[in-house]
Amino acid sequence: MGLAANLRILAVLLCLAAAPPPVSANSLKTFTAKYGAFDDNTLFATTPASLIGRDALQVTPDTISDIINLTNQSGRVLLKQPFKLWKGPNNNSSSSDRVASFNSSFLINIFRINNNPAGEGLAFVLVPDTNLPNNSSGQYLGLTNSTTDGLASNRLIAVEFDTFKQDYDPDDNHVGLNINSVESKKAESLNQSGIQLSPTGAKFYNVWVEYDGVKKTIQVYIIEQPEKDGATPPRPDSPVLEEALDLRGVVDQISYFGFSASTGNTIELNCVLRWNLTVEYFSDDNGPLIKILLGVGLPAVAVAVAAAVAVAYYRRRKKRSMPINILGALKSLPGTPREFEFKDLKKATNNFDEKNKLGQGGYGVVYKGLLQNEGLEVAVKWFSRGDLKDQGDFLAELMIINRLRHKHLVRLLGWCHKNGKLLLVYDYMPNGSLDMHLFSDSNSKPLSWNLRYNIISGAASALHYLHNEYDQRVVHRDLKASNIMLDSNFNARLGDFGLARALDTEKTSYTEAEGVLGTMGYIAPECFHMGKATQQSDIYAFGAVLLEVVCGLRPGTKVGGFQFLVDWVWYLHREGRLLDAVDKRLGEEYVVEEAERVLLLGLACSHPIASERPQTQAIVQIISGSVAVPHVPPFKPAFVWPSMPMGLEDISQATTTMTNTTSFSISTSNFGTGSTSQYVSRDSNFNLV
Numbered sequence: 001m002g003l004a005a006n007l008r009i010l011a012v013l014l015c016l017a018a019a020p021p022p023v024s025a026n027s028l029k030t031f032t033a034k035y036g037a038f039d040d041n042t043l044f045a046t047t048p049a050s051l052i053g054r055d056a057l058q059v060t061p062d063t064i065s066d067i068i069n070l071t072n073q074s075g076r077v078l079l080k081q082p083f084k085l086w087k088g089p090n091n092n093s094s095s096s097d098r099v100a101s102f103n104s105s106f107l108i109n110i111f112r113i114n115n116n117p118a119g120e121g122l123a124f125v126l127v128p129d130t131n132l133p134n135n136s137s138g139q140y141l142g143l144t145n146s147t148t149d150g151l152a153s154n155r156l157i158a159v160e161f162d163t164f165k166q167d168y169d170p171d172d173n174h175v176g177l178n179i180n181s182v183e184s185k186k187a188e189s190l191n192q193s194g195i196q197l198s199p200t201g202a203k204f205y206n207v208w209v210e211y212d213g214v215k216k217t218i219q220v221y222i223i224e225q226p227e228k229d230g231a232t233p234p235r236p237d238s239p240v241l242e243e244a245l246d247l248r249g250v251v252d253q254i255s256y257f258g259f260s261a262s263t264g265n266t267i268e269l270n271c272v273l274r275w276n277l278t279v280e281y282f283s284d285d286n287g288p289l290i291k292i293l294l295g296v297g298l299p300a301v302a303v304a305v306a307a308a309v310a311v312a313y314y315r316r317r318k319k320r321s322m323p324i325n326i327l328g329a330l331k332s333l334p335g336t337p338r339e340f341e342f343k344d345l346k347k348a349t350n351n352f353d354e355k356n357k358l359g360q361g362g363y364g365v366v367y368k369g370l371l372q373n374e375g376l377e378v379a380v381k382w383f384s385r386g387d388l389k390d391q392g393d394f395l396a397e398l399m400i401i402n403r404l405r406h407k408h409l410v411r412l413l414g415w416c417h418k419n420g421k422l423l424l425v426y427d428y429m430p431n432g433s434l435d436m437h438l439f440s441d442s443n444s445k446p447l448s449w450n451l452r453y454n455i456i457s458g459a460a461s462a463l464h465y466l467h468n469e470y471d472q473r474v475v476h477r478d479l480k481a482s483n484i485m486l487d488s489n490f491n492a493r494l495g496d497f498g499l500a501r502a503l504d505t506e507k508t509s510y511t512e513a514e515g516v517l518g519t520m521g522y523i524a525p526e527c528f529h530m531g532k533a534t535q536q537s538d539i540y541a542f543g544a545v546l547l548e549v550v551c552g553l554r555p556g557t558k559v560g561g562f563q564f565l566v567d568w569v570w571y572l573h574r575e576g577r578l579l580d581a582v583d584k585r586l587g588e589e590y591v592v593e594e595a596e597r598v599l600l601l602g603l604a605c606s607h608p609i610a611s612e613r614p615q616t617q618a619i620v621q622i623i624s625g626s627v628a629v630p631h632v633p634p635f636k637p638a639f640v641w642p643s644m645p646m647g648l649e650d651i652s653q654a655t656t657t658m659t660n661t662t663s664f665s666i667s668t669s670n671f672g673t674g675s676t677s678q679y680v681s682r683d684s685n686f687n688l689v
């Protein structure tokens with residue numbers, strides 16, 4: 001899979017950076033993006049009922065449970081970045097008659113369940129904001145509601161794919177152009193094209209919506225795509241719908257692109273599986289690239305770094321040069337990670353000498369190196385390429401990591417990317433990783449209590465930072481003692497944060513753990529169901545680290561007749577002899593009150609129900625002693641899925657739902673040919689997805 005297949009953040013940046021020369025004097029530009037796996041939902045604004053999961057935009061829910069109902073739902077998923085569609089200071093500028101053109105092509109699946117009648121429809125939209133009107137289900141398609149339908153103040157256009165006949169509709173299988181109303185300005189039945197939008201069984205349709213801002217026409221094309229993952233068929237020659245349309249006077253000058261959908265008494269799943277978007281847009285003349293990027297909501301340094309990565313990457317691939325001023329601006333930013341030459345890293349590590357090997361992790365091998373010119377010791381991580389899902393992913397992830405600066409995170413100095421080789425250069429951590437010290441052979445001196453407490457405290461503050469950084473919260477995903485590095489003063493430095501996502505999800509540390517029982521204890525129970533790391537699953541892993549630091553035992557240690565360390569500690573807590581858990585090698589050399597605090601906190605973080613775990617803010621306060629440890633019940637609570645009540649965050653994360661009774665999880669996006677739905681019950685061995 002190449003860059004083109006899987007673009008996401010980096011891709012957007014790349015495309016912006018690589019936009020062709022402006023059409024008219026430095027103001028009309030082109031944005032291009034191709035979205036496929038949709039596993040970076042930071043690019044999209046979603047309304048509560050929508051979610052991004054199973055490699056698709058699920059514009060209305062695809063999961064049923066006691067709390068999620070497929071009937072009477074509505075949702076929108078929009079690209080967070082809006083576009084300026086014509087020039088001039090106001091809506092009616094006569095300085096140019098030019099309106100931005102756009103082309104949008106997407107693969108959709110509108111799935112009706114159990115062959116029941118479908119309803120109501122899915123639409124491609126251009127809207128003024130990311131809000132969903134109240135009561136926009138049923139006939140309103142997530143576009144309007146009974147109060148607002150038809151009002152010019154809606155300022156929206158939509159191309160609807162309607163599967164439910166209202167009085168004003170031609171039938172229950174049509175495409176329509178909607179302007180401020182769900183009553184289409186023009187509608188065409190798809191029967192004569194041999195297309196049934198929501199047939200029995202899953203069908204995939206590729207749609208093209210093309211707007212010509214010179215001629216001011218909109219055209220819609222549609223064709224069946226036999227296989228979800230197959231090649232996109234060529235666009236048909238004739239549109240199924242064509243209409244004159246001047247966007248000015250209808251939509252806002254600055255508008256958002258995306259999708260909306262609804263269900264009513266009858267239901268369907270509304271999925272978008274691929275989306276290509278090319279939009280011309282007008283940018284203000286005096287703030288080209290950086291300003292646009294900031295529109296995506298990234299801080300300047302991150303943007304600059306990302307652009308640098310993108311530019312470097314792009315240049316490698318396409319040998320096309322970038323405007324000098326952008327590169328110049330990037331170079332002048334202090335402290336930003338930089339690109340290294342492979343030959344320099346080779347030299348620094350003595351040709352990746354086995355003797356310089358510091359360790360080998362899931363993602364590759366780490367070597368110690370010495371950068372001759374700077375006299376700087378570094379750790380060079382060479383990623384084994386087979387593990388990488390996509391280089392674009394990797395670099396996108398790198399971009400996020402680059403933004404993060406904290407004294408308890410391992411500092412990233414730069415990267416190197418050459419001929420498929422991917423290397424990251426970090427600060428060298430002279431004291432290795434925490435596990436090396438906790439589990440070193442019995443001869444060596446055990447890590448002192450003060451150091452342990454200090455490490456816990458540092459790691460907690462780093463995790464708090466990750467979870468609360470900027471608008472986009474970062475999940476570590478692979479917290480464990482071997483990822484907590486120690487600097488020369490034995491301060492904790494988290495490493496490897498966020499990287500799991502850049503790797504094939506099948507191969508993240510969760511499933512990787514199968515072969516390595518020791519890491520099993522770090523994985524929160526819900527992860528086996530959601531297959532997805534969350535902040536709460538990070539907290540669970542942190543709890544496992546807390547216990548292991550105090551007990552000096554790995555989370556997967558069989559102890560006291562228990563399979564996992566946490567169960568033993570919970571037992572000791574119940575028996576009123578919690579301190580028996582403290583690492584014997586410490587003897588009496590520890591602070592009783594602190595040890596109790598950390599053990600109880602470790603148990604609280606290990607709560608099987610994700611929503612019951614403390615958050616990082618509380619964890620930091622508890623460790624500092626400013627807040628009391630939460631009450632820990634004597635028996636470990638049972639795991640219930642989903643935990644009730646489910647917060648919005650959980651809903652947006654959960655792709656599969658399990659309740660006390662039964663629930664269905666249905667995904668059209670994942671349908672190959674055969675499977676249609678999954679029936680899951682509490683007794684079914686938790687064997688999901």
Ligand SMILES: *[C@@H]1O[C@H](CO)[C@@H](O)[C@H](O)[C@H]1NC(C)=O
Pocket residue numbers: 066067069070071
């Ligand atoms: C879900 O929809 C059904 C009808 O299909 C309705 O009877 C039920 O009350 C709804 N549940 C909720 C929680 O809205």
Ligand SMILES: *[C@@H]1O[C@H](CO)[C@@H](O)[C@H](O)[C@H]1NC(C)=O
Pocket residue numbers: 089090091252253254
């Ligand atoms: C365009 O006009 C609408 C309503 O007339 C107004 O709400 C909107 O803010 C205007 N946009 C600009 C950019 O002036």
Ligand SMILES: *[C@@H]1O[C@H](CO)[C@@H](O)[C@H](O)[C@H]1NC(C)=O
Pocket residue numbers: 091092248249
């Ligand atoms: C803007 O143009 C539209 C039609 O193009 C017109 O109806 C409207 O009155 C104009 N508004 C102003 C403020 O000129």
Ligand SMILES: *[C@@H]1O[C@H](CO)[C@@H](O)[C@H](O)[C@H]1NC(C)=O
Pocket residue numbers: 101102103210278279280
């Ligand atoms: C949209 O597609 C048409 C047909 O392929 C092409 O002529 C036009 O230039 C495209 N417009 C944009 C904005 O890419």
Ligand SMILES: *[C@@H]1O[C@H](CO)[C@@H](O)[C@H](O)[C@H]1NC(C)=O
Pocket residue numbers: 004034105106107206231232274275276
């Ligand atoms: C998006 O564009 C790529 C080529 O750039 C093409 O292979 C793919 O089929 C397109 N996808 C859709 C949904 O149109």
Ligand SMILES: *[C@@H]1O[C@H](CO)[C@@H](O)[C@H](O)[C@H]1NC(C)=O
Pocket residue numbers: 132133134135144145146147148
């Ligand atoms: C329709 O949506 C608007 C906001 O977009 C809201 O103010 C109004 O109350 C809604 N009408 C109904 C019937 O919910």
Ligand SMILES: *[C@@H]1O[C@H](CO)[C@@H](O)[C@H](O)[C@H]1NC(C)=O
Pocket residue numbers: 133134
């Ligand atoms: C939608 O309804 C809720 C409560 O019913 C209200 O708080 C909210 O302001 C409404 N939103 C709009 C846009 O009217």
Ligand SMILES: *[C@@H]1O[C@H](CO)[C@@H](O)[C@H](O)[C@H]1NC(C)=O
Pocket residue numbers: 134135
């Ligand atoms: C939807 O409309 C109903 C009645 O029309 C109203 O009672 C309800 O509060 C509305 N819901 C929201 C979220 O506005």
Ligand SMILES: *[C@@H]1O[C@H](CO)[C@@H](O)[C@H](O)[C@H]1NC(C)=O
Pocket residue numbers: 170171172173189191
């Ligand atoms: C198209 O076919 C559907 C289902 O066969 C039917 O309900 C509908 O009336 C047809 N539409 C037209 C315009 O004939």
Ligand SMILES: *[C@@H]1O[C@H](CO)[C@@H](O)[C@H](O)[C@H]1NC(C)=O
Pocket residue numbers: 071072138264265
């Ligand atoms: C869906 O909403 C409509 C209109 O508000 C209502 O009549 C109907 O009972 C609702 N259906 C369900 C299943 O809740």
